[in-house]
Amino acid sequence: MKVRLNLYTRFERFWHWFQAFLIIFLLVTGFEVHGSCKIFGYANACSWHNLAGMTLLVLTAFAIFWHLTTGQWRHYRPSFENIQKIIAYYLVGIMRGEHHPFHKSEECKLNPLQALSYLFLKVVLMPLQLGSGLLYYYYNDWLNWGWAARLDGVAFLHTAMAFAVLLFLAVHIYMSTTGGTLFSYTQSMITGWEEVDNGIMNEEKSPIR
């Protein structure tokens, strides 16, 4: 039966949308610096990219603090249980109008596939991307640090990870349309509230909490 849950706290929603904006802006300006497009002009693209990158670093520091202090990090504990069921649902079940095999709750709001992909984003992609970006930013100080590396290694990593983030973003935006209606997931990321099937069949209690 359906229940309405408040899944996303105010900070989480702020973090999500601010981060989304920064990441998209970083992709656009980054690909201009890379030479793939011409939008803001090279000088603006460079300095705004730096600014947005620094802002994302600060935001990420807050987010890490939030995850740790609120215990929200628990949602990202990896689990392979039922993962085949979920993949099968997205490949076939969703076409047949089946119900999602995973039932969200306040204790566990991400399905295992989601948790795994977000975990990958958070502990592999973003650290590599933010780290290489920070190194790139301080390129002119490398010699002062006694580090005689060349720019191309860092630039390669930063470009490759940018493409990976772009791929993630494409799939992520598509997946956001697989809720009850096309925009229901987006809506709950804005309001915080989500109507959730709790998997309990007999309807005795009131659906409204």
Next chain:
Amino acid sequence: MDVKGLNYSCTSCHVTKAHQISGRCYSQPAPNKHQLALPKDDGERLACESCHSRSPHKKAELLNHHTDKVACQTCHIPSYARGGVFTKMWWDWSTAGKFDETGKAIVKKDEYGNLLFHSKKGDMGWALDVEPEYGWYNGSMSYFRASDKIPQGIEKIEINSLKGDYEDPKARIFPFKIMRGKQPYDPENRTLVIPYLAGKKGTGAYWGEYDWQKAAAVGMREAGLPFSGKVDFIESDMYWPITHMVAPKEQALSCEACHSRNGRLANLDGFYLPGRDRWPWLDRLAWMALGLTLLGLLLHGGLRFISSGRKKGGQS
């Protein structure tokens, strides 16, 4: 210079001390040790940094990041021979010595009065407002000397060549005028020849008898160098560093002049330049992966759309 502006004279920059005029050509090392590279600190050499320091840009910190690898002149002299005064770009000595039927010297000029051909000197080419060519340059050059052998199979020699590359901490990207032309050489000994140029008829001087063999024989004998008796011509390049004609700051190179696929630095290699360089296979692979992903998502979405329609139809 620029009477309305700073009204600098030559000696504002070329300061003198005990008749030593500071500023020697072909000596432009990146001032490394000192932020302010005063002539006395830098072996009486003069540089833009002597007055401006290495971080002259107040608003754009990114520009200051360039000064270790890009010389001031590179950005601040977008072109030379500006302001309507032509500069000579080409001098081909091999065509000299031709006269008209009456035996008189041929002199051709273009509409601006630039000499295009003269029987004494050969062909010449001129240009205005020329984009410099760029090279890594640590302040030293090597020179092609009169005794140096021209390697076999080479069609062009560099009279002087630049020292330095990306790895060299003293080297920066510097702008050059490359003076091109054709020089007489000895095809047997494979050396350049030193012709005896100006003199009267009977002395062997080229401008007296218009005979390269004779002129070279006299010149090489005077220089004490071997000469086979044969003369041919070979193309030559000569690098001239550009330091004057700094343009108003609004005309300094834009980022895109260098940071683009076919920018001014397209020919310099050995280092990564954002916006110019990439890994074509990475870009191709990644855009392909993105395309396939989007295709897959489109397909998935399409199937979802169709099946939801069928479901609704079936239920009602």
